[in-house]
Amino acid sequence: MALNAVEIAKIGKVAITAYGKNKPVDQINVERPLLDALLPKAKDIVGGVDGFTINIHKSNDANGQLWSGNSKVTYNSRNPNDFSKWDWMNHHDGFVLNEDELKRAGICVTDDIGKSTANRGEAIALTNMIVSQFTALEEGVKDHIHSLLWLNGSQNANAQPGIDSIVSMSPAVGTVGNIAASNAYWQNFASTGLASTQAALLGALETTKRNIQRTKGRFTHIFCGGSFYDALRNAVLASNTTQITYGSGSKLSIDMATDTLKFDGIQMIYVPDFDTNFGLAAPAIPWTKRCYILNLANGIELHRDSLDFMKMRYPGRPIDQYTYHFGMTSKFGLGCSKRNSNAVLSIA
């Protein structure tokens, strides 16, 4: 039987609650697969007036002719190259702590230079407040950067276009990376409103693969939202039945989970943020219904400042406040060297 209030008050004079001192267990952070995939191959931003550029080969301007006898041949002037032009953005996140709250959390800040030593205050700290704040800062920054890599950049005047613009649902409209999207070579593939049947989904995936291969492209990653993933999984399940024969007395062990969905040897990676529209409201085609087939090897490129990407910053202390500011800054932007090596699909 539970103790009554008087009994609890009495015990409260002689004992404290057995508070845990474990590292705080994360309840909210999700995987950020695009950021994880792009970071190892990220290119450096070196400065320059106008962001960065990526050279492309757009046309052979071929002028082949057949001739015989004295017939004449002609020569042409060629313009095979162009460059796509991209820009990067500045990102900041930061927090402030004051001496008062630090002291109460068991952390004593002094202006003494030299070794820091443990003090008695540590006994009352359940978890290291500064470490927790730094963890929260880093996780928050990763979340925001991951969303900026996907969103189209319309949400903020300082945001640069992400995958939603580069691998567009309307691939022939607009200007992307300073090259008109009306150029057939500068269009990604898009197939929207797909029925949730195996024939429609696998048909679209196969067609997309062939379209990408046509110009010597390849794809390296497939990212999709929960609805697309389920639609494909259910469509495949519905048309595939496995029959198992077993004798009496024998046992069956059946694991009914879907291990991985793959297409052309590439795992379809579920992006948790798609199901929440990155914490924003759903666009015309909700993210959860989308599937992005991307070339992250030589298609989509992350350019970031190697000296300033998720870099801790320690601004000075104001002269009239005993506060400590901590910031994390990043300079980064997406570029694309081959739009027609990427595709987006969506179910209806």
Place this chain on the structure above:
Amino acid sequence: MKVTLPYQMVLLVRGEGSKIPLVVLPHEIDILHMVHGEDSIIAINDTPPIKECTFDTADEYARLEQYYCGNINVKNPTKSVFHTLADFEAAFDTIGGADKAALIEEAKALGIPATKNWGVEKLQTAINEAKVIV
């Protein structure tokens, strides 16, 4: 209040090198102007109509506030364009909404071939003319 509006496509100009196609609802264009500048949006007239969206005005107002949130130290662009939810709802008297739906019903009852693309003014004129004839 429930409103049904068609999505439309516009181009968002970002610097000289980028014109991004956006699929937005008509009232978002004013907010995009506020966020990106007056010359930043180009209307595209030759795209086929995209699907319609039915939304509750309070939900949509909250969505706009959240999506076009800007930075914390500047006024929310959605609030700069539509100060309150009431202002936002008032905007639909001219571009759509429950009143318009009622007018379309009334017009159809009078034998006028009205569609959702008709403006409120056009509907009212047609209804008044039809009533005079009757």
